[in-house]
Amino acid sequence: MLRDITLGQYYQTDSVIHKLDPRVKLVATICFIISLFVVKSWVGYVAAAIFLAVMIKLSNVPFKYMVKGMRAIVFILLITVVFNLFLTPGEVLVSVWKLKITREGLQLAVMMAVRLSFLIVGSSVMTLTTTPNSLTDGMEKLMKPLKIFKVPVHEVAMMMSIALRFIPILLEETDKIMKAQIARGADFESGNLVKKAKAMVPLLVPLFISAFRRANDLAMAMEARCYRGGENRTKMKPLKYASRDRIAYGVLAVYFAVCIVIRIYL
Amino acid sequence: MSIILDHVNYVYGGDTTLAVQALKDVNLVIPDGQFIGLIGHTGSGKSTLVQHLNGLIKPTGGSIYFNGEDIHEQDYDKKKLRSKVGLVFQYPEHQLFEIDVFTDVCFGPKNLGLSKQETELRAYAALKQVGLEDDYFYQSPFDLSGGQKRRVAIAGVLAMKPDVLVLDEPTAGLDPKGRDEILDQIAKLKEETGITVILVSHSMEDVAKYVERIIVMNQGSVMFDDTPGEVFKHYRELEEVGLAAPQVTYIMQALYKNGMPVKTDVTTIEEAKQEILRTFGK
Numbered sequence: 062m063l064r065d066i067t068l069g070q071y072y073q074t075d076s077v078i079h080k081l082d083p084r085v086k087l088v089a090t091i092c093f094i095i096s097l098f099v100v101k102s103w104v105g106y107v108a109a110a111i112f113l114a115v116m117i118k119l120s121n122v123p124f125k126y127m128v129k130g131m132r133a134i135v136f137i138l139l140i141t142v143v144f145n146l147f148l149t150p151g152e153v154l155v156s157v158w159k160l161k162i163t164r165e166g167l168q169l170a171v172m173m174a175v176r177l178s179f180l181i182v183g184s185s186v187m188t189l190t191t192t193p194n195s196l197t198d199g200m201e202k203l204m205k206p207l208k209i210f211k212v213p214v215h216e217v218a219m220m221m222s223i224a225l226r227f228i229p230i231l232l233e234e235t236d237k238i239m240k241a242q243i244a245r246g247a248d249f250e251s252g253n254l255v256k257k258a259k260a261m262v263p264l265l266v267p268l269f270i271s272a273f274r275r276a277n278d279l280a281m282a283m284e285a286r287c288y289r290g291g292e293n294r295t296k297m298k299p300l301k302y303a304s305r306d307r308i309a310y311g312v313l314a315v316y317f318a319v320c321i322v323i324r325i326y327l
Numbered sequence: 328m329s330i331i332l333d334h335v336n337y338v339y340g341g342d343t344t345l346a347v348q349a350l351k352d353v354n355l356v357i358p359d360g361q362f363i364g365l366i367g368h369t370g371s372g373k374s375t376l377v378q379h380l381n382g383l384i385k386p387t388g389g390s391i392y393f394n395g396e397d398i399h400e401q402d403y404d405k406k407k408l409r410s411k412v413g414l415v416f417q418y419p420e421h422q423l424f425e426i427d428v429f430t431d432v433c434f435g436p437k438n439l440g441l442s443k444q445e446t447e448l449r450a451y452a453a454l455k456q457v458g459l460e461d462d463y464f465y466q467s468p469f470d471l472s473g474g475q476k477r478r479v480a481i482a483g484v485l486a487m488k489p490d491v492l493v494l495d496e497p498t499a500g501l502d503p504k505g506r507d508e509i510l511d512q513i514a515k516l517k518e519e520t521g522i523t524v525i526l527v528s529h530s531m532e533d534v535a536k537y538v539e540r541i542i543v544m545n546q547g548s549v550m551f552d553d554t555p556g557e558v559f560k561h562y563r564e565l566e567e568v569g570l571a572a573p574q575v576t577y578i579m580q581a582l583y584k585n586g587m588p589v590k591t592d593v594t595t596i597e598e599a600k601q602e603i604l605r606t607f608g609k
Contacts, residue, residue, distance in 0.1 A: 244484070
């Protein structure tokens with residue numbers, strides 16, 4: 062039941078996108094997000110759509126998976142659309158009671174919806190094709206310059222990878238405890254909000270205890286293997302750019318340039 | 328009163344590339360009052376199977392009947408089913424959450440909507456059944472030892488007065504003494520109340536002494552389903568799937584091969600002793 066959360070989960074298959082260096086994918090995702098805010102015309106969104114479609118095609122991840130991730134933001138999407146639709150002043154198209162739908166509002170609402178869904182699908186392309194470990198590796202490498210400002214880059218990356226690593230474990234644990242309590246007659250579904258919140262106690266207490274136990278065990282295991290943070294630490298598989306990564310940067314640069322050109326001239 | 332599994336199939340991970348068929352065409356009849364051992368190697372599907380018995384998992388194919396009713400019918404009362412088929416998970420002590428032992432055991436019967444008095448009576452009886460002393464009743468469950476915690480967790484399920492008790496690896500992670508204590512307690516409970524008990528384990532040695540029927544699972548299918556004596560006759564095949572018959576089976580087989588006219592289908596040391604003495608007596 063809980064495994065249905067796809068946002069940010071790795072989908073295992075073989076593709077060019079999967080093989081790319083995580084740094085490329087990180088930069089590309091950031092660029093893609095920026096590009097969504099750079100373009101303002103429909104032509105720009107068509108360009109973004111084409112870019113995204115090609116990436117999804119190349120990634121070999123079923124499109125169904127990307128859409129599944131959208132489910133999580135349906136609510137936010139709905140609110141955004143409704144607010145933009147009714148609260149933007151301008152040329153009135155339809156007017157019901159006190160609510161007015163304006164031409165500008167309609168445009169803005171559709172634009173926002175497209176922007177938001179592209180944002181989510183775009184970043185899920187990254188998370189679906191990159192393992193959490195390589196993602197944090199890439200992040201660590203990219204953020205290295207921040208060390209000058211005394212940012213503990215390695216520690217932050219390590220914390221992130223541990224956190225990401227524990228998501229599936231804790232999900233599984235939640236699932237197990239939930240089942241165990243259901244087997245004891247617990248009811249997590251019916252009742253009002255207060256009752257539902259109270260019903261979470263038999264789930265949350267054991268979950269917290271097990272999370273602390275796991276954290277303790279992990280810390281002990283790391284200490285036992287002489288882990289002492291980032292200074293002078295080497296990697297078993299250091300990240301190295303291959304030719305396909307350079308090509309990917311090239312493609313990305315072209316896409317970004319096109320977006321800027323569209324913004325300026327169209 | 329019985330559980331029937333009819334062509335039950337279960338696939339994990341549905342439509343992804345990682346789909347795994349955990350159960351393949353499982354057909355079982357579990358009549359009332361039997362003491363059953365469900366044996367299988369890690370990943371053989373035994374844990375998945377037991378979660379089907381109280382409707383926690385819905386089979387992707389086939390149906391399950393409890394007392395003649397399909398448990399996945401629209402209007403079937405699953406909550407009632409779960410009180411009738413008590414399932415104790417692996418490492419059940421991880422599900423404890425209340426401030427004291429007694430309150431935690433009350434959780435199950437309270438969920439059934441019983442009165443306070445009935446709930447407490449049941450909790451008390453259940454704690455007695457698992458052999459926990461009164462001194463521990465008002466301690467935090469987290470202050471107990473591993474074996475005691477496990478007893479409390481088992482009592483938590485027993486307090487619902489199930490007709491069928493399913494225990495998923497109740498002895499995992501316990502030392503030999505703790506293991507024997509728990510198993511003896513379960514056997515005693517079975518004798519006193521006459522409920523159906525399904526004991527899940529990967530160790531033949533553990534269950535051979537207690538159960539009257541053994542179901543061996545291998546890669547999601549039922550491999551053997553018979554009395555312990557009959558199942559252990561296939562000890563060579565059992566070895567091939569990473570299981571083993573109890574040591575006493577090997578001894579008796581070796582004796583038989585070397586010309587001693589003993590019966591080879593004994594399952595406990597006591598039986599083996601009697602059998603050997605019998606051949607000498609002749």
